Amino acid sequence: MKVHLKIKRFNPEVDKKPRWGEYDVEVEPTDRVLDALNEVKWNEDGTLAYRRSCAHGVCGSDAMRINGRNMLACKILMQDITTDGGTVTVEPILGLPVQKDLIVDMEPFFAHYRSVMPYLVNNDPLPANGRERLQSQADRERFDDTTKCILCAACTTSCPSFWARGEYVGPAAIVQAHRFIFDSRDQAAQERLEVLSEEDGVWRCRTVFNCTEACPRGIQVTKAIGEVKEVLRTGVIE
Amino acid sequence: MPQYHQFDALVVGAGGAGLMAALYASKGCNTAVISKLYPTRSHTGTAQGGISAALGNLEEDKWEWHAYDTIKGGDFLNDQDAVDIMCREAIGAVIDLEHMGLPFDRLPDGKISQRRFGGHTNNETKKAVMRACHAADRTGHMILQTLYQNCIKNDVKFFDEFQVVDLMIEDGKCNGVVAAHLATGEIHVFHSKATLIASGGFGKMWKVTSNAHSLTGDLPAAALRRGLPLEDMEFFQFHPTGVYKLGILLSEAARGEGAVFINDKGERFMERYMPTLKDLAPRDICSRYIYQEVREGRGIGGKDYVYLDFRPSEINKYFEADGNPKRIDAHYLETKLPDIIEFSRVYQGIDPIKEPVPIQPTAHYAMGGIPTDNDTRVLADETGKVVEGLYAAGEVACVSVHGANRLGTNSLVDLVVFGKIGGQKMAEYAKTASFRNVQKDVAAKEGLAELDHIRNNNGTERPGAIRKEMQVLMDDKVGVYRTGSGLEEAIDKIHELQARFKQIKIDDKGLKWNTDLMETWELGALLDLAEVTAFSALARTESRGGHFREDYPARDDANFLKHSMAWKNGAVKIKYKPVRITRIQPQERKY
Numbered sequence: 001m002k003v004h005l006k007i008k009r010f011n012p013e014v015d016k017k018p019r020w021g022e023y024d025v026e027v028e029p030t031d032r033v034l035d036a037l038n039e040v041k042w043n044e045d046g047t048l049a050y051r052r053s054c055a056h057g058v059c060g061s062d063a064m065r066i067n068g069r070n071m072l073a074c075k076i077l078m079q080d081i082t083t084d085g086g087t088v089t090v091e092p093i094l095g096l097p098v099q100k101d102l103i104v105d106m107e108p109f110f111a112h113y114r115s116v117m118p119y120l121v122n123n124d125p126l127p128a129n130g131r132e133r134l135q136s137q138a139d140r141e142r143f144d145d146t147t148k149c150i151l152c153a154a155c156t157t158s159c160p161s162f163w164a165r166g167e168y169v170g171p172a173a174i175v176q177a178h179r180f181i182f183d184s185r186d187q188a189a190q191e192r193l194e195v196l197s198e199e200d201g202v203w204r205c206r207t208v209f210n211c212t213e214a215c216p217r218g219i220q221v222t223k224a225i226g227e228v229k230e231v232l233r234t235g236v237i238e
Numbered sequence: 239m240p241q242y243h244q245f246d247a248l249v250v251g252a253g254g255a256g257l258m259a260a261l262y263a264s265k266g267c268n269t270a271v272i273s274k275l276y277p278t279r280s281h282t283g284t285a286q287g288g289i290s291a292a293l294g295n296l297e298e299d300k301w302e303w304h305a306y307d308t309i310k311g312g313d314f315l316n317d318q319d320a321v322d323i324m325c326r327e328a329i330g331a332v333i334d335l336e337h338m339g340l341p342f343d344r345l346p347d348g349k350i351s352q353r354r355f356g357g358h359t360n361n362e363t364k365k366a367v368m369r370a371c372h373a374a375d376r377t378g379h380m381i382l383q384t385l386y387q388n389c390i391k392n393d394v395k396f397f398d399e400f401q402v403v404d405l406m407i408e409d410g411k412c413n414g415v416v417a418a419h420l421a422t423g424e425i426h427v428f429h430s431k432a433t434l435i436a437s438g439g440f441g442k443m444w445k446v447t448s449n450a451h452s453l454t455g456d457l458p459a460a461a462l463r464r465g466l467p468l469e470d471m472e473f474f475q476f477h478p479t480g481v482y483k484l485g486i487l488l489s490e491a492a493r494g495e496g497a498v499f500i501n502d503k504g505e506r507f508m509e510r511y512m513p514t515l516k517d518l519a520p521r522d523i524c525s526r527y528i529y530q531e532v533r534e535g536r537g538i539g540g541k542d543y544v545y546l547d548f549r550p551s552e553i554n555k556y557f558e559a560d561g562n563p564k565r566i567d568a569h570y571l572e573t574k575l576p577d578i579i580e581f582s583r584v585y586q587g588i589d590p591i592k593e594p595v596p597i598q599p600t601a602h603y604a605m606g607g608i609p610t611d612n613d614t615r616v617l618a619d620e621t622g623k624v625v626e627g628l629y630a631a632g633e634v635a636c637v638s639v640h641g642a643n644r645l646g647t648n649s650l651v652d653l654v655v656f657g658k659i660g661g662q663k664m665a666e667y668a669k670t671a672s673f674r675n676v677q678k679d680v681a682a683k684e685g686l687a688e689l690d691h692i693r694n695n696n697g698t699e700r701p702g703a704i705r706k707e708m709q710v711l712m713d714d715k716v717g718v719y720r721t722g723s724g725l726e727e728a729i730d731k732i733h734e735l736q737a738r739f740k741q742i743k744i745d746d747k748g749l750k751w752n753t754d755l756m757e758t759w760e761l762g763a764l765l766d767l768a769e770v771t772a773f774s775a776l777a778r779t780e781s782r783g784g785h786f787r788e789d790y791p792a793r794d795d796a797n798f799l800k801h802s803m804a805w806k807n808g809a810v811k812i813k814y815k816p817v818r819i820t821r822i823q824p825q826e827r828k829y
Contacts, residue, residue, distance in 0.1 A: 011748065011750075012750055013748045013749065013750055014748075030585070030587075041702075041753075041754070042700070042701070042702025042705070042706075043700075043702055045745060046700075046701075046702075046744050046745030046746050046754035047745045047746040047748070047754060049746075049751045049752075049753045050753070051279075052451050053275055053279050053281070053450040053451055053452045054279075054281065054283070054284050054450040054451075055450065055451060055486075056284070056484075056486045056581060056585070057581075057584070058283055058284045058376075058379065058577075059275075059278075059279040059280075059281070059283055059284065059450065060278065060279060061275070061279050075584060077584070077585075099421055099750070099751055100750055100751040101751075103751055106276065110276075114390055117391075118387050118390065119339060119387035119388055119390060119391040120338065120339025120384075120387070122339075126337055130330075130333065131293075131333055131349075132332075132333050132336040132337075132342070132349060132350050133336060133337070134344075134347070134348030134349065135344050135348055136344065136348055137344050137345075137346060137348075140341060140342075140343065140344045144341075144374075147341050147373070147376075147380065147383075148376065148379075150278065150283070150379070151276075151278050180339075183339070183341070185339070186339075218580075
């Protein structure tokens with residue numbers, strides 16, 4: 001099918017402000033948006049810049065704003081967002097500085113990620129038999145959903161609170177905190193909760209649910225944020 | 239003027255092997271990681287089914303059985319002392335990952351859950367054994383996340399989105415790397431005592447591949463250009479279950495949970511070929527028989543694919559036929575294989591719970607690569623001479639633990655075991671070694687010149703066209719089935735593509751985020767590796783593991799129980815070195 005791509009372009013070495021690049025491409029209905037971008041880059045305009053790697057929704061490189069919603073370009077098929085002769089709009093994710101075309105500076109996002117201590121803390125001696133720590137199936141299941149996060153930033157950059165204030169840690173960092181707070185092996189919940197109870201912590205979440213809709217991994221992000229808020233309210237991790 | 243950095247130890251690549259090496263090197267010396275991707279984008283994250291270790295959490299198992307399976311799976315080309323290290327250390331490595339926080343699935347008693355995988359057996363009963371430790375079907379994702387988390391915890395220094403374009407090698411010693419900072423286009427010289435290459439695979443030579451766009455063999459190509467050999471390049475694994483046409487991997491865990499291959503007649507054909515392990519025979523064997531079915535007209539609708547069937551009713555039917563008391567339902571599969579079920583739904587519009595899934599073999603894993611010894615030190619030749627200061631681990635390296643065909647789950651075992659050894663060995667080396675002299679402008683000269691050439695050359699050839707032709711050629715001539723004449727044709731065509739590559743023209747002349755430039759540089763790397771792969775395949779006139787020659791269909795231990803080593807100084811030159819055989823003598827490979 002024939003599709004008109006409208007891509008927001010910005011070359012820091014030439015442009016003073018972003019402009020629209022318009023391209024007509026021939027694609028299969030089952031092609032990914034990423035395939036259409038590759039079609040432009042490889043056959044028409046090599047200067048188009050975007051991140052991509054695994055091309056099947058696992059590495060998290062290619063979160064973009066496609067027809068006004070955050071998605072992974074490699075996990076959405078053309079037939080699911082347009083029809084023959086239709087137009088697809090592609091823009092960089094919002095709230096992070098654009099470096100070139102669809103590439104944004106991810107460092108502020110990863111700084112928020114690092115701020116919640118995204119690693120297991122357990123200071124007990126390791127099992128004397130030299131084997132794994134035991135964990136019940138129910139305890140493991142408790143935080144399963146938030147282990148799926150691929151740090152693509154689709155959630156954080158779809159959040160109006162983050163757009164309004166970049167200091168807000170954002171949904172992705174809270175998801176990471178959740179993954180450890182609810183892990184029965186972890187012992188640093190209190191330190192993480194201190195970070196998340198500060199001015200730019202979980203209370204900036206206004207329960208808009210954009211994050212949950214944007215998550216390409218299907219994580220119930222808003223629910224996870226709600227559970228962290230609940231722990232802060234009650235002091236109990238359940 | 240290039241920027242300059244100095245570290246005791248450098249790690250190139252931030253997948254499982256690189257992060258493991260960085261964690262352990264940084265305990266003993268000043269370490270930095272250079273990666274062309276953000277670390278969490280690395281391809282380790284796409285590994286699905288599991289990491290094997292003879293924990294014996296469900297049934298009796300021994301690391302010696304794991305080693306035997308690995309060697310038999312590798313068609314006896316593995317260096318057996320290296321395999322012993324890998325399988326013995328796998329147990330501690332998996333426990334280490336759990337202690338670092340990896341959320342493995344659990345058994346009712348709280349221990350790590352394990353499942354079946356192709357080629358992993360109880361050596362006494364010959365039946366499949368539950369050895370693969372897993373976290374749903376995102377085990378690689380959890381390994382990558384856990385290792386990155388621990389690197390943050392331990393303040394490991396990262397240079398993200400820096401792409402290495404040259405190795406600094408002088409007088410047979412490595413002094414670090416030259417890299418381009420993607421965001422700015424600036425050239426950086428990273429001066430080190432020890433450098434470990436952990437840049438992963440290079441499957442983008444092929445069109446139908448499970449590999450990421452970024453897997454372009456930058457470092458092995460750089461090593462070749464610096465006069466170092468690559469080992470066993472003719473051995474590339476074609477995984478039997480790629481999504482038809484797209485090549486996206488559907489984990490062998492599906493078959494571990496009971497899925498079967500079905501041909502156009504509705505027949506479970508693997509039963510005919512491998513009566514004991516059936517659909518859980520190793521990957522090289524399954525891929526070959528899928529294409530045999532296709533060639534004999536039993537592909538689905540006469541086309542070039544077969545079905546992978548994991549409808550619960552079918553799985554239960556085959557469990558019953560096999561005398562397996564286990565029964566599963568849709569909910570069970572959704573819990574155990576959520577990601578691959580979603581891949582089928584998203585990319586094929588097929589619900590695997592209700593319909594069989596069209597699959598075809600997909601270029602998946604490099605058994606060959608940069609030759610190393612068991613301490614991960616890079617080897618300069620077939621006699622075992624070491625390149626001082628240079629190390630390699632993970633898929634990019636050839637230790638060789640996988641021989642002619644890798645068993646499922648062993649990639650993850652390889653990268654955690656040898657990544658750790660590499661990190662430890664670098665830290666030991668850095669304690670006593672001193673920095674060798676480097677003149678940064680001289681060191682950066684060649685890498686910079688190549689980039690400038692690509693950026694400014696005013697030729698007629700577009701990189702996209704050359705890449706496409708190379709990938710189609712490799713699928714056709716250097717795939718699952720190979721012939722001498724087909725390989726000769728491939729070599730001629732690759733030479734033609736290399737000549738055309740010299741006449742390249744790119745659109746982007748800028749410095750910042752010039753992905754046009756870097757993709758084109760990567761294409762040059764892939765062309766060199768394709769050439770070496772085809773030459774190594776032509777020279778091996780036998781069939782073994784992942785390398786199948788229709789004109790030489792039998793394994794030939796008398797002449798080819800040996801590793802190839804390929805150099806490229808203008809023309810490609812092949813030498814050989816013996817396989818290290820310790821306990822297990824080569825035998826006929828039946829399952």
